[in-house]
Amino acid sequence: MARRSQYTREELREKALDAAEKIVAEQGSEALSTRKIAACIGYTAGSLYLVFENLDDLILQVNARTLRRLHQALRATTDQVTAPEQTIQALGMAYYEFACRHVNLWRLLFEHHLPDDQSLPDWFRSQVAESFGLVEGQLKRLSPGMESEQIQRSARALWGGVHGIVVLSITGKLDVAGADEAKQLIHSLLHYYLQGWLVGIE
Amino acid sequence: MARRSQYTREELREKALDAAEKIVAEQGSEALSTRKIAACIGYTAGSLYLVFENLDDLILQVNARTLRRLHQALRATTDQVTAPEQTIQALGMAYYEFACRHVNLWRLLFEHHLPDDQSLPDWFRSQVAESFGLVEGQLKRLSPGMESEQIQRSARALWGGVHGIVVLSITGKLDVAGADEAKQLIHSLLHYYLQGWLVGIE
DNA sequence: ACCTGAACACCGTTCAAGT
DNA sequence: ACCTGAACACCGTTCAAGT
Numbered sequence: 001m002a003r004r005s006q007y008t009r010e011e012l013r014e015k016a017l018d019a020a021e022k023i024v025a026e027q028g029s030e031a032l033s034t035r036k037i038a039a040c041i042g043y044t045a046g047s048l049y050l051v052f053e054n055l056d057d058l059i060l061q062v063n064a065r066t067l068r069r070l071h072q073a074l075r076a077t078t079d080q081v082t083a084p085e086q087t088i089q090a091l092g093m094a095y096y097e098f099a100c101r102h103v104n105l106w107r108l109l110f111e112h113h114l115p116d117d118q119s120l121p122d123w124f125r126s127q128v129a130e131s132f133g134l135v136e137g138q139l140k141r142l143s144p145g146m147e148s149e150q151i152q153r154s155a156r157a158l159w160g161g162v163h164g165i166v167v168l169s170i171t172g173k174l175d176v177a178g179a180d181e182a183k184q185l186i187h188s189l190l191h192y193y194l195q196g197w198l199v200g201i202e
Numbered sequence: 203m204a205r206r207s208q209y210t211r212e213e214l215r216e217k218a219l220d221a222a223e224k225i226v227a228e229q230g231s232e233a234l235s236t237r238k239i240a241a242c243i244g245y246t247a248g249s250l251y252l253v254f255e256n257l258d259d260l261i262l263q264v265n266a267r268t269l270r271r272l273h274q275a276l277r278a279t280t281d282q283v284t285a286p287e288q289t290i291q292a293l294g295m296a297y298y299e300f301a302c303r304h305v306n307l308w309r310l311l312f313e314h315h316l317p318d319d320q321s322l323p324d325w326f327r328s329q330v331a332e333s334f335g336l337v338e339g340q341l342k343r344l345s346p347g348m349e350s351e352q353i354q355r356s357a358r359a360l361w362g363g364v365h366g367i368v369v370l371s372i373t374g375k376l377d378v379a380g381a382d383e384a385k386q387l388i389h390s391l392l393h394y395y396l397q398g399w400l401v402g403i404e
Numbered sequence: 405a406c407c408t409g410a411a412c413a414c415c416g417t418t419c420a421a422g423t
Numbered sequence: 424a425c426c427t428g429a430a431c432a433c434c435g436t437t438c439a440a441g442t
Binding site: 192 | 230231232309312313315317318321322327330331355356358359360361362363364365366367368369370371373374375376377378386387388390391393394395396397398399401402
């Protein structure tokens with residue numbers, strides 16, 4: 001066999017990531033395997049190792065795509081500029097809706113383990129930081145005088161908080177009745193936090 | 203072969219769960235397998251199916267133990283009664299410390315997937331609800347007149363929030379420098395939320 | 405140079421057969 | 424009745440060998 005290259009490295013990479021996304025989205029992350037990905041794109045599992053270090057590396061790159069899409073969804077929200085508190089609320093809802101629409105990819109993003117010795121690559125962490133930046137931007141509008149260290153802390157606390165509500169409701173551990181209830185929880189968290197925060201400022 | 207029963211069903215179950223916990227705690231959830239558990243307790247993988255439905259069922263029961271220990275750690279905190287806000291803060295810190303002390307078991311608890319068709323058993327959800335109850339109790343002390351529906355919502359929002367900060371910092375996705383910073387985020391979340399909440403009441 | 409296919413060391417799960 | 428051990432259908436990863 002050993003077919004002549006139909007695809008360039010880059011094309012192969014993209015095809016593999018597309019296939020991986022499809023499998024995860026349709027069948028859950030548990031169902032993902034190198035053999036299935038390879039079969040989807042008409043290759044053998046071994047070929048994937050020409051393009052990826054291993055399955056963990058491949059998953060990391062699927063997660064990078066998900067993160068990018070998430071960021072775009074959040075960006076689209078902040079671009080419709082309104083009052084900062086409303087924008088933060090809208091960001092929370094967009095976050096929840098994104099997680100619902102792409103449950104399996106979203107779970108893979110947050111539940112995938114790297115081996116104990118490896119930590120997340122820098123480009124990954126800076127992509128996460130970018131999304132936090134959107135919240136920071138709104139907090140700055142809300143309280144222009146505040147030190148950026150404080151702004152950063154509040155953005156992380158708030159966004160970590162929203163994330164927690166989203167995880168627990170999506171994994172069925174919060175016993176929430178439906179999307180409406182989850183959104184109410186997010187609203188409550190953001191609303192009272194910001195209220196307390198602004199009181200603290202004056 | 204076919205050794206006469208050295209252990210009762212119940213003993214076998216406990217031994218298997220002990221072994222599973224040990225493997226997860228020491229090597230991470232990725233390393234857990236029926237074959238390893240069986241080898242640890244001197245049995246064959248097949249024997250586990252006399253006591254557990256399958257590996258998912260076994261993991262669920264490991265998670266039940268973790269949940270029980272978590273609840274005990276939180277209980278111990280509320281028992282040292284002080285002012286409600288301080289108690290809630292102490293609960294947040296206890297939650298974070300528990301997660302740090304038992305990272306791998308804690309991750310298993312929150313990252314384990316059941317097959318798509320199955321949802322979490324009721325006893326599991328009511329165990330989660332019990333821990334939320336501790337927060338509700340403190341919120342009630344803080345605002346005795348409030349409707350229990352509102353109390354419940356705030357307890358979930360707050361605890362979901364704390365959970366999110368803990369997950370993101372433990373999985374290295376918040377880019378927090380260390381335990382101190384994570385605790386500051388939790389403190390910030392709880393403090394400003396409660397401040398806003400109490401303002402809303404008056 | 406590109407890719408295969410076989411091999412290796414693992415999985416979860418089932419179940420006839422042994423004691 | 425209790426447990427094994429072999430079997431089945433899967434894994435991720437490597438690498439000599441084919442084109």
